[in-house]
Amino acid sequence: MSMQGRISRAGGTRIKRALGVQTALEWAFRVEKAQLELPLPQDVTEEGFGFGLEYVLIQRAILGCKIDGGQHKIGSYTHEDAEVIAACVAGIPDAMGGKRMAIRVAELARAGLTPDWMPGAVPRCVPVEVKRNQHGERATTIVVGTARLLTRGRWRTIEVLACPVTFSPHPRQIESARRAYDDWWQALGWIRDGLIAGGMLREFEVTAAMPKARPWLASPCK
Known part of the structure; x- marks a missing residue:
């Protein structure tokens, strides 16, 4: 079943499809072509993990409509859950890289890539x-x-x-690549927790699954 598969129903109860956070991000940015709405409001300083979703909820209540993001896909529809995921990514706090990390996460998801942590690299x-x-x-x-x-x-x-x-490669180069991977991994954990706690996805459910943490520690190539 593709990531755009229809949600089945049993006894009138909506069955949500379970996705890991990395798969959910790739679906939102690669399949649905969701766009980041940057910059975020400057007067909002909260950095709790639900900020991105809370802001979307507030704006939706004020406007009385669903998220407006379809204008980025002329002639097509961007799934509402994809817009929620993008909004959560846009809310990554400055302590985790802020807008720069949000863009990085979105770019990697759109390309279907994982950060290069230089597997097997030995100076x-x-x-x-x-x-x-x-x-x-x-x-x-x-x-x-x-x-x-x-x-x-x-x-x-x-x-x-x-x-x-x-x-x-220079040891500092390897260290930098693996630090960047770890920062990305931490950001994905923040997004995962926010999506789970926010409970705003209507057709999908984000699971606790995560990419490998510090895969170089377990790599036989190390």
Whole structure:
């Protein structure tokens, strides 16, 4: 059954489809083409996990209608649950990255991607520069000093050469990628909790399922 599948009914009771938060986000942004409504009202400072949903509820009550987001999909309809999910994403607090994180979450969901945490990456010592010619390749060297050497009874001055090296990928690069993954994971947890607590989704139910936390700790490639 596709993510756009119809909701079945049993005895008149609406049966909601259960989705993990990452799947729900991909459905909202990739399938339904939901749009983030940014920026949020500047006079609202609450950062509780229900803020995004609470704001949507208030606005819906004031307007007396459902969320207006379909204008972004000319000639088509954006599912109301997708708009609720987008509104929750837009409410990510500044402590978790705010608007920048909201955009990141939406972009990844729209592309159906998970942040690259550089699986299997191990820093290796490599030359800073390598020169290639018809004889092959060799590491570039630089002069780091001079030395005097007695050869055949005569003192000669020779250059002391060294090969500059670096680590690739750099440990800081790996650390940055994995910190970014962890920040994204924390944001998804916040969205999940908000959607569950808000209870505003009419045809879907967000479960507690989450992507792997710090998958590099359990990766055999580590």
